[in-house]
Amino acid sequence: MRGAASLLTSPLEVIHLGIDSVAEAPRHGGAPVISAEFLPPAGGDAARVAALTRLSTGPLSREIDAANQRALSRFLSSRPHLAGIGIARDVIPGMADDLFLHAGPPVTWDRMCGPLRGAVVGGLLFEGRASTPEEAERKAAAGEIRFEPCHHHQTVGPMAGLVTPSMPVFIIEDLGDERRGARTFCTLNEGLGKVLRYGAFSGEVLARLGYMASDLAPVLSAALKARGPIDLRLLVAQALQMGDEGHNRNRAGTSLLLRELAPAVVRSCPDKERAASALEFIHRNDHFFLNLSMPMAKCMLMAAEGESLSSMVTVMARNGTDFGIQLSALPGRWFTGPAQFVKGLYFPGFSEGDANPDIGDSAITETAGIGGFAMAAAPAIVQFVGGSAEDALETTRRMGHITIGPNPAWAIPSTGFSGTPTGIDVRLVAERNLLPTINTGIAHRNPGVGQVGAGLVNPPWSSFHDALLALDSHIAKNR
Amino acid sequence: MRGAASLLTSPLEVIHLGIDSVAEAPRHGGAPVISAEFLPPAGGDAARVAALTRLSTGPLSREIDAANQRALSRFLSSRPHLAGIGIARDVIPGMADDLFLHAGPPVTWDRMCGPLRGAVVGGLLFEGRASTPEEAERKAAAGEIRFEPCHHHQTVGPMAGLVTPSMPVFIIEDLGDERRGARTFCTLNEGLGKVLRYGAFSGEVLARLGYMASDLAPVLSAALKARGPIDLRLLVAQALQMGDEGHNRNRAGTSLLLRELAPAVVRSCPDKERAASALEFIHRNDHFFLNLSMPMAKCMLMAAEGESLSSMVTVMARNGTDFGIQLSALPGRWFTGPAQFVKGLYFPGFSEGDANPDIGDSAITETAGIGGFAMAAAPAIVQFVGGSAEDALETTRRMGHITIGPNPAWAIPSTGFSGTPTGIDVRLVAERNLLPTINTGIAHRNPGVGQVGAGLVNPPWSSFHDALLALDSHIAKNR
DSSP states (O other): OHHHHHHHHOSOOEEEESOGGGGHHHHHTTOOEEEEOOOOGGGGOHHHHHHHHHHHSHHHHHHHHHHHHHHHHHHHHOOEEEEEEEEHHHHSTTOOTTEEEESSSOOOGGGOOHHHHHHHHHHHHHTTSOSSHHHHHHHHHTTSSEEEEGGGGTBOOSTTOOBOTTOEEEEEEEOSSSSTTOEEEEEOOOOSSSOGGGTOOSHHHHHHHHHIIIIIHHHHHHHHHHHOOEEHHHHHHHHTTTTOOSSSOOHHHHHHHHHHHHHHHHHHOSOHHHHHHHHHHHHTOTTTTHHHHHHHHHHHHHHTTTOTTOOBEEEEEEESSEEEEEETTSTTOOEEEEOOOOEEEEOTTOOGGGBOOOEEGGGHHHHTTOGGGGGGGOGGGHHHHOSOHHHHHHHHHHHTTSEEEEEEEEEEGGGTSEEEEEEEBHHHHHHHTOOOOEEEEEEBSSTTOOEEEEEEEOOOHHHHHHHHHHHHHHHHHTO | OHHHHHHHHOSOOEEEESOGGGGHHHHHTTOOEEEEOOOOGGGGOHHHHHHHHHHHSHHHHHHHHHHHHHHHHHHHHOOEEEEEEEEHHHHSTTOOTTEEEESSSOOOGGGOOHHHHHHHHHHHHHTTSOSSHHHHHHHHHTTSSEEEEGGGGTBOOSTTOOBOTTOEEEEEEEOSSSSTTOEEEEEOOOOSSSOGGGTOOSHHHHHHHHHIIIIIHHHHHHHHHHHOOEEHHHHHHHHTTTTOOSSSOOHHHHHHHHHHHHHHHHHHOSOHHHHHHHHHHHHTOTTTTHHHHHHHHHHHHHHTTTOTTOOBEEEEEEESSEEEEEETTEEEEEEEEEOOOOEEEEOTTOOGGGBOOOEEGGGHHHHTTOGGGGGGGOGGGHHHHOSOHHHHHHHHHHHGGGEEEEEEEEEEGGGTSEEEEEEEBHHHHHHHTOOOOEEEEEEBSSTTTOEEEEEEEOOOHHHHHHHHHHHHHHHHHTO
């Protein structure tokens, strides 16, 4: 009725599309103004619009579409399995005794954020290369060890993502026909509270890492040898029907994994207290499966790399300072920008001032179409990151606008069993001015504090704009 | 455009509400007729309309509302825990060596359906009271054993629901302040395929029952003693956020239960192969938790019994021949009608002609606000019972129209965390002409075949109409 009344008294009605200030005059004059959101493609920048026009129109556009379909199809035919557990120095290609791996694109000690520095300190203590945190910091700053991204070694790690030579890691193996034997790696998830991946390095953190290396990993390794590989793609398909999105919520994945492992753990472990403790360790940590959904995603995305015309994003990763992406057509090349701050809900006693910028390799889940892209599968996640169940549906629908196609193997019941939106097309991100939504934890900016909240975050625009321009010039040079 | 065209050529438009034949003349004349669904309350029967008017208007209506709120509040304050496992003859009140319990309202051998007869035959073989199926049938027909409903003994059973004296049963104990120590019981779920609850009695069925009594039950019993009671209400709250509805889908409940039990099973069982087999038995059967969601529901509903003015339904149960309900105000009194046929999806090779009418005590889950009432929590269930994810949401919304209130402890993420619609009000069912929706398995009508499908079913109208009239005359007599 109010709308009808204002219609009668106001001769002017405005639907506004464009620069905000234009609408101010009629709005001040009392006219009803509806502002339609509008942004020119690629933010309106002339060079980017030209690149986008070349890549998104004409015969080249169709060739890129075909390349993207091939890349997606290779992704979809990957069959990542949890095949075993090994020690980083023995199994990760290129791992060395003086090498620490970290999340995100390359970063030097002087530019590392608090949580990553804390994790490095913890890593030096864990490896016995330092006996106090002060000594560890000194040695790290002096270059006693080298730092390289996990992604340079077929590895991913949540938050700080630190992998040191003595840490046990899951071995994921592709058992698909096309890339049989391809491997990726990830540490075992430590649980919540004070943990290395959030930069904590106290005695309890190191003791837990010790238990994981001396007890948990051998027990699970023996169980895996006894039962054979676990099909992670199938397990995620089930978990997506059980309220997980595979990044911030992994309760179903963890539960299903425990079901698969428990009988074999009991049979293969000679010491029943050791077996019971291993099962209890998994049971107490609903995030345990995250360190499997991540290397599973990495395994599938590696299958999509190297399609020479493909504009598909194959890596998104953050080190807490920089955010970086990679494209299928330009494997190994990083396009970086500043890591952003996460918008979300904080644990009691913490607020935005405590937050570190976005950190971790876990955005590999969104790159593979789960995590924030599959939020519709996990409406309960909104209790953790904010928003409503409807927002969760909407996020998944929106991600459908920037992706190459659905993954029919991962169906979301609440959207009529549509497949998860998969394969970010850097052209679509630029054209629609729509960034990927990442569903993530928030680390305290100081080392040693831990997680302070969870929420949603976007990558920086520069990663996508630079990648678009690089793809354009790469294609121009090679044709 | 077609609608607009017919509007121009037809001077008559009809919105029809009422008796179908009235609309035939204008419809034949070519007028567009929209039939609005309309039924007079209580099916229009004069005696029922009079009873409904007495119970649903004036001060009595408010007294009944208050009694229903008290019944619901007692339901909500029940704290059912899985407390242990015992042998039926030792723990079920009134159990005797010559007594078999069955699902649904009372029924004699001559009126028993195929699957229930098959289960009785299996029970006699399992108890060693017969050595061939023929001998068992003869003895059952000759009255060698007595038959009573599970519900007469604080017990519930899925499908045939057969409980014989030597069977192990879960012991559910109310640890709430108001009814501390109240107990309900249910057998352990056998799994899928050829099973006693669907009327199968072959060697493999009896062997499995033997394993469950000799191995599974003692292993789980020892584990429960070691770890203490498991809060089932809390576990169901989690499972409802993980795609279960607690009747036809129990994958999350089963997974979470296994997580809770596994470490204690390992620690308390001296024989590791026995421990591993027990965990494997649970892992292989996603319905294992059904036999806990049922007695949990029974425990909570028993707390709501005996509120003298309450029109809340406290039992819905079927024996494959009759469907029966009970009311809070009239505890122990059955209102029965013919069990209906389930509409749903059939397994390959089976069709409607193979189906037995609706059977089992499992409708106790709907009586407690889960199962069909919580279908919105389990959109994936539509792959099993037919329909769309939207239908699942709609069913839960519709059940809100015939229930006393939401259960805030069981929130459904996809409906904005609304509580499950709980406590069927027999007045609302009559007034709105809206029957409860039950989400159930379909048994083959012949003994020994097993499950042939799954789907949705309604109770017969007579149960609810008779209960309404009985409540009306009970209140008239007692005031």
